[in-house]
Amino acid sequence: MMTDIIPLLPVMIPLLAGIVMLFTGRHNIFLHRVISAAAGLFLVIVSIFTIIYIANNGMVVTHIGNWQAPYGISMVIDMLAALLLFGTALVTFTVVVYSFQSIGVARERFFYYPMVMFMITGVNGAFITGDIFNMFVFFEVFLLASYVLITIGGKKIQLQEGFKYYLVNVISSNFFVLAVAYLYVSVGSLNMADIHQKLSAFEGDTAILTLIAVVMLFVFATKAGLFPFYFWLPDSYFAPPLPIMALFGALLTKVGVYAIARTYSLFFIDNIGFTHQMLLFLAILTIIMGSIGALAYTDMKKIIIYNILIAIGVITAGYAMMDESGTIGATYYLIHDIIIKAGLFFLIGFIIYRTGESDITKLGGLIKIHPVTGWTFFIAALGIAGVPPFSGFYGKLFITESLIDNGHLIAAVIVLLSSLVVLYSVMHIFISVFWGESMDFTKLKPISYDKLLFSSFIMIAMVIILGFGADILYPIFESAAQSLYDPASYSGYLLEVE
Amino acid sequence: MKSTLKKLGYARVHKQMNDVFLKYTAKVVFPIIIVFSVNLFFSGHYTPGGGFVGGLLAAAAIVLLLLAYDLKTINKMISFDYKWLIALGLAVSIFVPLVLMIFGVPFFTHQAFYMELPIFGEVPIHSAVFFDVGVYITVASATLLIISLLATEQAMSDSEGADRH
Numbered sequence: 001m002m003t004d005i006i007p008l009l010p011v012m013i014p015l016l017a018g019i020v021m022l023f024t025g026r027h028n029i030f031l032h033r034v035i036s037a038a039a040g041l042f043l044v045i046v047s048i049f050t051i052i053y054i055a056n057n058g059m060v061v062t063h064i065g066n067w068q069a070p071y072g073i074s075m076v077i078d079m080l081a082a083l084l085l086f087g088t089a090l091v092t093f094t095v096v097v098y099s100f101q102s103i104g105v106a107r108e109r110f111f112y113y114p115m116v117m118f119m120i121t122g123v124n125g126a127f128i129t130g131d132i133f134n135m136f137v138f139f140e141v142f143l144l145a146s147y148v149l150i151t152i153g154g155k156k157i158q159l160q161e162g163f164k165y166y167l168v169n170v171i172s173s174n175f176f177v178l179a180v181a182y183l184y185v186s187v188g189s190l191n192m193a194d195i196h197q198k199l200s201a202f203e204g205d206t207a208i209l210t211l212i213a214v215v216m217l218f219v220f221a222t223k224a225g226l227f228p229f230y231f232w233l234p235d236s237y238f239a240p241p242l243p244i245m246a247l248f249g250a251l252l253t254k255v256g257v258y259a260i261a262r263t264y265s266l267f268f269i270d271n272i273g274f275t276h277q278m279l280l281f282l283a284i285l286t287i288i289m290g291s292i293g294a295l296a297y298t299d300m301k302k303i304i305i306y307n308i309l310i311a312i313g314v315i316t317a318g319y320a321m322m323d324e325s326g327t328i329g330a331t332y333y334l335i336h337d338i339i340i341k342a343g344l345f346f347l348i349g350f351i352i353y354r355t356g357e358s359d360i361t362k363l364g365g366l367i368k369i370h371p372v373t374g375w376t377f378f379i380a381a382l383g384i385a386g387v388p389p390f391s392g393f394y395g396k397l398f399i400t401e402s403l404i405d406n407g408h409l410i411a412a413v414i415v416l417l418s419s420l421v422v423l424y425s426v427m428h429i430f431i432s433v434f435w436g437e438s439m440d441f442t443k444l445k446p447i448s449y450d451k452l453l454f455s456s457f458i459m460i461a462m463v464i465i466l467g468f469g470a471d472i473l474y475p476i477f478e479s480a481a482q483s484l485y486d487p488a489s490y491s492g493y494l495l496e497v498e
Numbered sequence: 499m500k501s502t503l504k505k506l507g508y509a510r511v512h513k514q515m516n517d518v519f520l521k522y523t524a525k526v527v528f529p530i531i532i533v534f535s536v537n538l539f540f541s542g543h544y545t546p547g548g549g550f551v552g553g554l555l556a557a558a559a560i561v562l563l564l565l566a567y568d569l570k571t572i573n574k575m576i577s578f579d580y581k582w583l584i585a586l587g588l589a590v591s592i593f594v595p596l597v598l599m600i601f602g603v604p605f606f607t608h609q610a611f612y613m614e615l616p617i618f619g620e621v622p623i624h625s626a627v628f629f630d631v632g633v634y635i636t637v638a639s640a641t642l643l644i645i646s647l648l649a650t651e652q653a654m655s656d657s658e659g660a661d662r663h
Contacts, residue, residue, distance in 0.1 A: 004604045012596065019592075022585035065606040 006053060007062045007075040009046045010085050010124040013039050014092070018117035029108045033100055036113040040093030043120070047086040054082050055476060059483075061130070061493045069130070069494055070194035076130035078490055079480035080331060084127045084258060087338035090462065091250045092120050094455035098346055099243040101451045102353055107153050107241070115152070116247065119145035126255050132183065133190045135259065136176050139223070143169050146252060149244050150236065161239035168232045172222035179215040182208070183267070193491035196266040200488070206270045213268040213275040217260070217282075224256025225312055227285035234293060237305050242352065245301065246345035249308050250338050257312060257334065261319045261327075265484040266491070272322070280320035284411050287313035287418045294425040300348040300358050300433075303425050304341070307384065310418050311337040317415060318399040319484070321406055327481035329398025335477075336391040336466055340384045343459030344426070347377050350452045351433060356445055360429055365438030373453060374434040376460050381430050383463040385423035391467035392419075517566070524566035531559035539634055543622075549630035553637030560638075561645055569649050580646070583639035591632025594625050 017039035024031045054060060054077065064073045077085070096116065103112055122142025129135050147169075151162035180190070186208045187195050199206070218229070225233040237248055260279070268275045290309030297303050315337065318330025350373065351366070352358045367374040379390070386392030396419060403412035466473070483490035535555035542548030564572050599605045609625040 004602065005599060008599065008605050012592070015588075015592065019585055019588045022581060022588070025582075062604050064604060065608060066604045 003060050004062045006046075006050055006060050007077050007128055010043065010050075010089075010128060011075075011121055013043055013046065014117040014120040014124065018114040018121070021114045021117070022111070026109050026111060029105065032108065032113040033096075036096045036117060037093065039117060040089065040096045043089035044086070044093055047082065047089045050077060051079070051082045051086060051476065054079050055479070059490075059493055070189050070191035073134050074130040074191060074193075074493075075128050076193070076490075076493065077128050078483045079476060080258075080261075080483055081127045083331070083335050083476070083480050084254070084338075085124060087254075087335050088120060088123055088127070088251055090458075091247065091338060091342045092116070094342060094346070094458055095243050095247050097451050098246070098349070098455040101448055102349060103241060103243050104153075110152055112149075112152060115145045115148045118142075119149065119247070121145075123251055123255055127258060130192055131190050132192050132195070132263075133180050136173070136180060139176065139255070139259075140173060142252070142255070143173065146248065149247070150240050152244070153241065155239075158239045161236045164232055165236040168222060168236075172219050172229075175215055176219045179212055179219060182212045182215065186212070191494075192262065192266050193494050196269075196487050196491040197494060199267065200269060209268060210271045210274055213264070213271075214278075216263050216267075217275075217279065220256045220260045220263070221282065222256075224253050224260060224316070225286070225309055226256075226316060227282045227289060227313075230286065230289065230309055233309065234302065234305050237308075238301055242301075242345060242349035245305075246342050246349065249305065249345055250342040253308060253312055254334060254338055257315050257319070260316065261330070261484055264319065265322060265327075265487045269487070276320045276322060280317055280408065280411060283313045283316035283320055284414050285313075286310075286316070287414055291418055291421040294421055298360050300351065300360055300429055303429060304344050304348060307344075307422055307425065308341060310422055311341070314396065314399060314415055314418065317411060318395075318402065321399075321402045321408075322485055323402055323406065324481065324485050325398045325405070326402030327484040328477055329395045329400075329402060331481045331484070332470075332477050333392070333395030333399065336383075336395055336463070339459055339462045339466065340380060340392065343380050343456055343463060344384060346452065346456035346459060347373065347380060348429070350449060350456060353447055353452065354444055354449060355439070356443070360432040363433045363439055364436035365434070365441075367434040368438065369441060369444070370434075373456075374430075376457060377430055377434065380460050380463065381423070381426040383460070383467065384426055386419050387423075389467055391463050391470065393467070394470045521566045524562050528559050528563055531562070532556060535559065539630065542630060543624060543626065549633030550637050553634040554641060556634070556638045557641035557645070560642060564645065564649065569646060572646070576642075578639075580639045580643035584636055584643065587632045587634070587636030587639060589632070590635065591629045593632075594628040598625065 017035050021032050021035055024035075050060070059079075060077045061069075062075050063069055064075060067073075096113065099108075099112065099116075119142045122138045122140070122145060125138035125141060126135050129138060147162065147166050150165055151158050183195065184190055187198055189195050189198060199209070217226075221227070222229040222232075233253070237245055240248070264276065264279065287310050290306050290313060293306030294303055294310065297306070311333070315330045315334050318326045318333065321327070348358075351363070354370075355363060355366075357363055383390035383392055386396045396415065400412045400415055403409075403415065535552045538547035538555060539549060539552030540547075542552070560572060560576070563575070595606045598607050598609070606629075611623055613621050613623050615621050
C-alpha cells in the first residue's frame with residue numbers, strides 16, 4: 001500500500017493545491033499564499049520521507065491503473081529521482097515564500113501560485129515516470145505552465161522573449177514525439193526499463209539507435225541549454241521577474257539534464273564511442289560559451305544565467321562518462337546546482353529589489369548596511385565555485401577524476417578552468433556590490449525584505465549542510481548514481497513483476 | 499469583419515451582422531450537436547470517443563451559437579465562470595482515482611459493475627466514467643474560456659477601430 005501512495009504524492013500534492021486555489025478565485029491572495037506555501041512544505045517533508053524510505057527499502061514502483069509493466073505506465077522513484085524531488089520541493093517552497101514580497105499583487109491575482117504548482121506537477125512527474133511517452137506528457141505539462149509564467153504580467157520584453165521560448169520549445173517537443181515514435185517502431189516498447197532489457201538482450205545491428213540518440217539529444221539539449229541550442233536561454237530567462245527566473249534557472253534546465261542522463265544510460269548503450277563522445281564534446285563547448293558570457297556582462301542577472309550554462313556543461317560532462325565516479329559527481333553537482341542557483345538568484349534578487357539596480361557598476365559598499373547578507377553572498381560564491389569545504393567541490397572532484405581516468409585530459413582542464421571563471425564572475429559581483437565605493441544609500445528602496453532573506457538563507461544553509469555532510473550523504477548519492485552507471489539495477493523492477 | 503468591410507469601401511456597416519439563416523440553423527443544430535457529444539462521451543469506453551472529444555464537440559456547439567448571436571447571449575445562457583468550471587472538472591477527474599488510491603489500490607485502478615435500468619436494460623458503470631466527466635467539463639470550459647477571451651479581444655479592437663474612423 002505504501003508503494004502505491006508514495007510515488008504519486010509528489011504529483012498529486014501540487015496538482016491538488018493548484019485546483020483548490022483555482023476554486024478560491026483570483027482575489028483571495030492570502031489563501032493562495034497559505035495553500036501554496038503549505039503545499040511546498042508538505043512536498044519537502046514527503047520528499048525527505050521518500051529518500052529515507054528508499055534508502056531502507058530500495059526503489060518504489062507503482063503501476064498506474066494496476067496495469068502491469070511494461071504494458072501500463074509505471075511510476076518509478078529510484079534514489080536519483082528522489083533526490084531531484086527533494087531539490088524541487090525545496091526550491092518550490094522557498095520560491096513561494098520569496099514571491100510573497102517580490103512578485104507583486106497584480107501578478108498574484110492572475111493565478112501566479114496555481115501556475116507555479118502546475119509547473120511543479122509537471123517537473124515532479126517528469127522525474128518519477130518510468131515511461132518515455134509519459135515523460136513527454138509531463139514535459140508538456142510543465143512547459144504549458146512555464147509559458148504562462150514567462151509572460152505573466154505582460155511586459156513587452158516578457159511577451160517578446162516568451163514568444164521565442166514558446167516557439168523553441170514547441171519545435172523541440174515535436175521532435176521529442178518523433179524520437180519516441182522512432183524508438184517505439186524500432187524497439188516496440190515505451191517503458192524505459194523494458195526498452196533497456198530488450199536492447200541489452202538484442203544481438204543485431206543497432207545503428208538506428210544512434211540516430212535516435214541524436215534526435216533525443218537535440219530535444220533534451222534544447223530544453224537543458226547545451227551548446228548549439230542554448231541561444232534562447234540567456235534572453236528568455238532574463239525576461240520574467242526574479243522568483244520565476246529562480247524557478248526556471250534552478251529547475252527547468254535540470255529536467256533536460258535528467259532526461260539526457262536517463263535516456264543515455266538506459267537506451268544508448270551500444271555505440272558509446274559516438275553518442276557519449278558527442279555529449280562530452282557539446283558539454284565542453286557549453287562550458288566555454290557559458291564562461292565567455294559570464295565574463296562579458298556586468299548585469300548580475302546575466303552573469304548568473306550564464307553560470308547556469310557552465311553548470312549544465314559540467315554536469316553533462318560527468319554524465320557523458322557514464323562510469324561510477326562520473327555519475328556520482330554529476331548527480332551530486334546536479335543537486336548542489338539546483339540549490340545554489342536558486343540561492344544566488346534569491347540573493348541578487350534581494351539586491352535588485354533593495355537598490356533598484358541590476359548593473360554592478362552602479363552599486364557599491366552595501367556591506368555597511370547589509371553585512372550578514374554580504375557574507376552570505378560570499379559563502380554562496382565560494383560554494384558555487386567549488387572551494388573545498390562547500391558542496392561544489394566534491395561534485396567537480398569526482399567529475400574531473402572520471403574525465404582523467406577516461407583519458408579526456410583537455411576536458412578535465414576545461415572543467416577545472418571553468419571553476420576559476422565561475423569564482424571570478426561571482427566574486428566580481430561580490431566585490432563591486434558589497435565592497436568598493438559606497439553608492440548613494442538614500443536611494444535604497446524601503447521594502448520589507450525578511451522573507452527574501454529567509455529564502456536565501458535556507459538555500460545557503462543547505463549548501464553548507466550538503467558540503468559538510470558530504471561524507472554522510474555519500475551512500476545516498478552512490479545509490480542514486482548506481483541506477484545510471486549500472487542501468488540493470490534500474491530495470492530490475494520488471495523482473496519482480498513477472 | 500466590420501473593419502474589413504470598411505476597408506473594402508462599404509460606407510454603412512450594420513452594428514450587428516444579422517444572418518437569419520445562420521441564427522435559425524444554429525437553433526436547430528445546437529441540440530443535435532449536444533446530443534451527439536453526449537453520445538460520443540458515453541460510447542468512449544469501448545469505441546472511439548470519450549470525454550475529450552465530447553467536450554470539444556459541446557464547446558463547438560456553443561461556439562456555433564456564439565457566431566450566430568453574440569457573447570452577451572452566451573454569457574446569459576451559461577452563467578458560470580469558466581475558470582471555476584475548469585477547476586470543477588479537474589477536481590472531478592482526480593477525485594475518484596484519488597479515493598481509490600487511498601483505499602489501497604494503485605492510482606486509476608479500474609472498477610466496474612453492472613446496473614439494471616428500466617429502459618436501457620443492463621448498463622455497465624465504470625469508475626472511469628467519473629474521470630471522463632471531469633475531462634468533459636474541463637475541455638469544454640477551457641475551449642469556451644479561450645474562445646470567449648479571443649472574442650472580447652476582437653470586440654475591443656473593433657470598437658477602437660470604430661473610434662479611429
